[in-house]
Amino acid sequence: MKSDSQLSLNLEGKTRILFIGNYWPYARGGHRVAALADFAGAHDVALVILTSTLNESPAPRERVWVVETLFKGDVYRFARRLFGRGLKVGGGLKGNLQGGQKSSLRSKIVGFLFKAFATFFEVPDAERSWRRHAHAAAAEVIGSNEIDLVVSGYPLSAHFVAAKIKKEYGVPWIADLTDLWSENHNYPYFGWRRPLDRLAEINLLGAADHVLTVSEQLAETEARLLPGVPVSTVLHGFPDELLHIETPLASEITLSYVGALYEKQDGFEAFLDGLAEAFGDNTVLPLRVRFIGTSRVEVERRLSTRINTSDFEFVDRMPRSTAAAMMAESHALLLFGSSADSWSGVYPSKVFDYLGVRRPVIYVGGHEDDLMSRLIAKTGAGGHFVSGATLASHLIDICRDDWDHQSGRTAEQLESVRSYSHGAMASRIYSIFEQVAGERGA
C-alpha cells in the first residue's frame, strides 16, 4: 500500500518490532509493554510502540520509539461531556452515576443500562474508533521503516489492526492477550454476545503466528479455541527496581490494596467480615486500610454496615515510584480473590508488584490451593485466608506486630521472587519474539 507519509525512525536493532497497543502507564492498557520498553536495548531490539492518547510524555527508553496516534475518545466521550459536570472526582462515569449502595435500585438500574450500552456499542471494545487511526499510522510506520514483527496488545482493537497489517504487508504477528477475549473472567457484556465474540476471536486470532497469555490455565483455554496456533504462557512480572526499594515501615499499622476492585472479587467482602470479627462492629480500627488507585465510590458502594470507614484511606493514582514506596512502607499488602470459577486461572498483575516489594501478602477469598494460593506458598510471600473468620485472628496478630512471615522464608523462596521480575519476563518474551520473527526470514 503506497503512502506519501514520511515517518522515518532510523530503527537500530537486530529485531525491529512494532507493538500496537496502549503504552501503559501513560495510557490505559496492559502492563507488559512497560517491561518490553525497559529491556528493549538490552535485547538489541528496536521497539516502536503505537499507542492512542498518552496522559503524559513517556520517559525516554533506549531503543524505544513511541508513536501516539490521533484519537477522539472512546464510546463514552459524549456521555462524559453530558454528565461530566457535577460528578464526583475519581469515581469513573459508571461509579459516579450508580452512587449509593451496591444493592440500591439506582445502582442496579444504572449498572444494567451501562451493560446494555456496552454490549451494543463496545464492539469490539470501547476504543473502537481508534482502529482507523491506528491502522493508518501503522501503515505509515511500516511504509517508512523495516519492521520484522508486529505484536498487538490492549485494547482488542489492536488485534484487528495487527491482523490487517499482517494481511497487507506479510509481517509476522503475535497477539498478546493479558486478558482473554470471549473467555475473559471479567466478561462485561450480556451472555448472548459471548458466542459472537468467540466467533470473531477464532476468525481473527486464527491468523496470528503466535498467541501469548498470562497463565497456563488461560493458555489451555485459548489453545482449545485456536487449534493450530501456538499459544505460550508468560506470567506478568514486577519492575526490577522494586527489588531495590528500602523504605521504613509506616508508623501506623497499614494494610494497602493497589488498583481496581472488581465486582466478582468477593474476597473484599470476606476481608470486611474479618475486620468486623477481629475488632468489632463499627469500632475505630487499630490499623489503617489504604486503597491506592482504587475507586472510592466503588469501595464505598460495597461497604457493609459493620465497618466504620473513617479508617479507610484513599489515595489517587500517582507515579509508579510513589506507589511503590507506599507499598513498601505497608505492613502487609491485600489481595482479594474471587469464588467465581472464571477467575480460577487468573493472576492479577498486582500480585507480582507485591512480590517485588517483598512485603507480606494477605490473600483473602478465592479457593483453597488456587493459583494465587500456590504462588504465595511457593514464594513464601504471605498467607491465604479463604474466609473472614480465618482472617480475623491474623489481623489481631498484625496489630500486635506478632506476625512475621519473613522469618520462615527460605533462600529458594526469596530467589524464586526474582524469577518474576520484568527483566526475567522480558527475556522470555523477547526470545519468543525473535523466534517468530526469525521464522519469517527462514
Next chain:
Amino acid sequence: MERDRTVWVVQTGEPVHTDHGVPRAMRGMSISDALVRRGHTVLFITTAFDHAGKHHRTRHVRRVFLPSGLGIMFVGSPGYKRNIGLGRLIDHAVLARRARKAVCGLVPPHVAFIGYPPIEVAWTVSRLLSRMGVPFIIDVKDQWPTIFVDAMPRRFRRIGQVFLHPYFLVARQALRGATGLSAMSDSFLDWALTFGGRARSSSDVVAPFTRSITPGSTPTVEPRSSRSVVLLATNIESASYDMSGMREACEYLSNTAPDVEIVVTGKTPSDSFIDRVFGSGNNVRFTGMLDSVAVASILREAHFTLAPYERNDAFERSLPNKIIESLMYGVPVVSTLRGETEELIVKYDCGLVYEPTEKTSLTSVIEEIVADTGCYKRLRKGAEAASLVFDHEENYGRLAEHLEGLGRRGDFSSAHE
C-alpha cells in the same frame, strides 16, 4: 533554569528528525537537539505538512517520541501546492488554529522558542503562552509581511499594505509580546526590533544559522573534475536568486578552464532556464535534491561556492545559511550580497563580492580565483578561519543557555502548580 526543564520549540516549514534520509537540520532541529543534549525535555511542535516536499508527513500521528526523549508533535493542516498562493494562506490560518488547540491541554513548558514566520502560528501560540505566564523567544527568520509588500510593483504597494494590514497588526503584536527576540545577525535583529516597536534588551540574542558538520565519509557524489564550483540551492529558479552574469561566467570557464565544473544542487531546473542562464551547460551539472551527507561530500571537494542572491533588504541583513554552511567546511564564497555577508567576507578575507548589474563582474571574480593560486590560497585560509566562528555546537549551546537564562528569570511558577 535547572536541567530537565520542559521546553517547547515551535518551528514549521523546516525538516524534522523523522524525515527521510539524513534531514538537513535547520533551526528547529538544531535547537531541539542542543536542548536535549543539555538534559531538557523538549517538545518540537511542527507541521504534519512538509513544506519542502509538498506532501504530508503523516495524517494520523499526533506525536512521536524518540529514544533521546525528544517529542515531536505534528499539527495537521490542508497543505498547499505552491509557496505563493491562496492555498498557503489558508493552510497557515488553519494551522494556527489547530496548533493552539493542540497545545492548549498540555502542561505548560518552562520556556518556549517560537519560529517566525509563519505569522499566524507565532501569534496564536505566543498569545497562549503569554496568558500562561511562560517566557518565550520569537526567532525571526524572515521579514514577513514586509517582503510581500516590497515584492509588489510600486503602484500596488499601497493597496497591498491595506490588504495585508491584519498581518502587520498580528505580526507586531506577536513580536511585542515576546520576552525576547532572536535573529541570525545583528542587523536582522535590528529590523525585527524596529518592526515590533521594541528596544533591544538582554533577552534578545543573535544566533547564526549554522549546521552540524556531517562526519567525513566516502563521497556519495563523486566529483568529476579537480576543481568544482558549487552553487547550493533548493530551487535555483526561485526569485531569491539573481543569475545575472552566469552565462558569461560559464562560457569563460568552458573556454579557459575546462577542468572547472559548476555543480548546482536542488531541484533540477527546466531546459529553458538552463539554456537561458547557463548557456550550453557543458560544464554544469545538476544533482537534484540532496541530503546532508551528499551536500557534505560535495562541499568537502568544492573549490569555492557561489551564492548569487537577490539583493534585497532581507538578504543583506542576514547571513544566508548556505553561505555559513560553505564557510563551516572552509570553502570560500563568491556572492552578490552586500550588508552582513560582505562585512563577513571582508573581515575574514574568505571570499569575493561581485556586482550582478555588470555582466562581466562574475567572470572577473572567477578569473581572479581560478587563475591566481595565491589569491585562492589566501581566500581558503580566510574561510578556514571563518569556520571557527561558526562552530555549530557552540552556537546552539549559547542559544540554549540563553533560553535557560530566560527560564530562570521568568515568573512562571504558577504555570506548574
